[in-house]
Amino acid sequence: MQYAKQKEGTYKGKKFTAICHFLGYQARGSLPSKFDCDYAYVLGHICYHILAAGLNGYMATVTNLKDSLNKWRCGAAPLTLQTNHCYTARPSKVVYIHINTCTVVPLPRVLKQNATKFLMEDVYRNPGPLQFDGPGADSRTVSLHIQDLDYMGRIKELNTYLDKVRSIVKPGCSQDILKAALSAMSSVADVLSVMASPSNGTI
Numbered sequence: 001m002q003y004a005k006q007k008e009g010t011y012k013g014k015k016f017t018a019i020c021h022f023l024g025y026q027a028r029g030s031l032p033s034k035f036d037c038d039y040a041y042v043l044g045h046i047c048y049h050i051l052a053a054g055l056n057g058y059m060a061t062v063t064n065l066k067d068s069l070n071k072w073r074c075g076a077a078p079l080t081l082q083t084n085h086c087y088t089a090r091p092s093k094v095v096y097i098h099i100n101t102c103t104v105v106p107l108p109r110v111l112k113q114n115a116t117k118f119l120m121e122d123v124y125r126n127p128g129p130l131q132f133d134g135p136g137a138d139s140r141t142v143s144l145h146i147q148d149l150d151y152m153g154r155i156k157e158l159n160t161y162l163d164k165v166r167s168i169v170k171p172g173c174s175q176d177i178l179k180a181a182l183s184a185m186s187s188v189a190d191v192l193s194v195m196a197s198p199s200n201g202t203i
Helices: 002-008 034-052 107-113 115-120 151-168 175-196
Strands: 058-063 073-078 083-087 095-099
Touching: 034 058, 034 073, 073 175, 107 115, 151 175
Parallel strands: none
Antiparallel strands: 058 073, 083 095
């Protein structure tokens, strides 16, 4: 509008200068899939309930994403569960907190275990463009199913961590180690108890 008035000679404001901007990358961005829309909506719905409950420092979580929408399990996890607490012997009782990195699924191991299946069976698919309705609308990416393929491997990894805890926390260990272990294990036990309860999954 200002450019048109300036061209007509009726614009009385400051000099208008057009600035060009290249939107090539933004224009090539893909539309969100139906899964993306459902996931974002559910996370927002969980955040609403977190705020309504007066909670602070919680993160919205959704599990069972590989299943249909009515089987998703919603929850809220304290951000402190994502941290390691390092207790010090300083008089000021400073606690150093280090954010844990997410555990990456060992994809190379999964590929190696299923190499024959991937070679001989038809496990490849091309669903085509995004679909918001029809048989392909609820398709899930393969990455959401990889954790199931490596289920027993993760059980073995968990047992390795438990054995390591047993080797460290034993008679003769320091009070700081015992305190940190009790705090972490009690938090894990509480979270697992809630997740394993039949009523979990609805908000």
